[in-house]
Amino acid sequence: MNLKKIVSLLVILILYSVGNNVLAHGVDGDTQTFLSGNDGVAFGPFLYIGAKHMLTGYDHLLFLVGVIFFLYRPKEVLLYVSFFTIGHSLTLLLGVMADISINSYLIDAIIALSIVYKGFDNLGGFKRFFGAQPNTKAAVLIFGLFHGFGLASKLQDFKFDKDGLFTNLLGFNIGVEIGQFIALAFVLILITLWRRSPSFIRFSTLTNTLLMAAGFLLLGYQLTGYVTS
Template identity: 40%
Template sequence: MSIFISFLEIGFSHILEGYDHLLFLTGLIIVSKNFKQLLPVVTAFTIAHSTTLILSALEIISLNSLLTETLIAASIVYVGAENIFKKNFNGRWSIAFGFGLIHGAGFSGHLTGLLKTVMGAGKVWSSLIGFNIGIELGQVAVILIAFPLLFLIGKKVAQETLVTVFSSTIAAAGFVLIVVRLWF
C-alpha cells in the first residue's frame, strides 16, 4: 500500500476519532440552514487548518501543545455559546477561519511523529497531502451525515430548541475539555 493511501486512511480515522474537532464541526453545522450557507464556513475552516497543519507538521511554526489543545477546547465553548446567543451568522466564515488555524496545529500534533517515520524515505509531501485529504474526506463524511440528520430532527423539534440543546451540550463539553486539559 502506498504511503499516500496509508496517510489518507490515518487522516480519515483521525477526524472521526477526534471528538473535539467533531464537536466544533457540529457547532458550525447546526446553525446552517442550507449547504450554500455552510459551504463558505467549512471552506474557511478547511483552508485555515490545512495551512497550520502543513506549517506545524513541517516544523516551520511550533505551538505549545497544551496551549493549542486548550484553545481548541475554548473554540468549542465559543461556537456553542455563539450559537445560543447570536442570531445572525453572516461572516461566520471568519470565526471558522481563525479557529481553523488553531485546529490545524492540533491535527499536526498527531501527524508530526508519524512524518518522522517517513522522513528518510522522501515521502513527506505525499504523507502530508494524504493525511490532509483524509481529514477533508472525514469532514465531508461527517457533514453529509450530520447535516441531513440535523435537518430531519429540526423538522420534528423547533429549530431554536434544537440549536439551544445541541449548542449547550457542545459548549459544556468544550468547558469539560478545558478543565481536563489544564488540570488532569
C-alpha cells in the same frame, strides 16, 4: 427516523466526546507503530490515517456541529466549512513542514475553547452580553488555523523520514477532508430531519448548552494535562 432518535443521536455525539476526550487527538497503537517505522512515500496509508483521525477527532467534529447548526442553505454550509478547511490545511502543512512546535495541551485547549465559542455564539451570547456580533466567518477561519496546528502537533511526535514527507502530509490532509465530509454528511442528515419538527428551536438551546459544557470539560482536561505534564 423518529424525532426522539434524532435528538438522542446528536446528544450522544456531544456527551460521547466528553467521555472520550482522551481520544480527541489520540493515536492508536497500530498507527503509532506505522508512523514510527514509515520510510518514504506512503500516500495511501497516510490518507487512511487522516480519515480515521478526523472521524475520531471529536473536538473537531463538535466545533463543526456548532458551525453548521443554524446554517440552512447548502451554499452557506459549503462556505463556512471551506473557511475551516483552508485554515486547518494551511497550519497542518506549515506546522509539520516548518517544524513549528506548539505544546499539544495548549493547542488542544484552544480547540476546546473554539467549541465553547460556537455554542455561546449559537445561543446569541455575544449580542446579549456584549451588544456586538463577531465576524463568524473570520472566527471559523482563525479557529481552523488552531485546529490544523492541533493535527500537526500529534504528527510531530513522530520522526518522519523527510523523503516523501510532503506527499505523505498531502495524503493525510486529503484523508482528513474525506473523514470530515463523511461526518458532516451524517450530522447534516440528522439536523435536516430534526429541523422539520417544531422541537428543533425548543431543544436547540439545550443542545448548544451541552456543546458549551463539552467544550469546557475538554478545556479543563487539557489545561490539567498541561499543568501536570
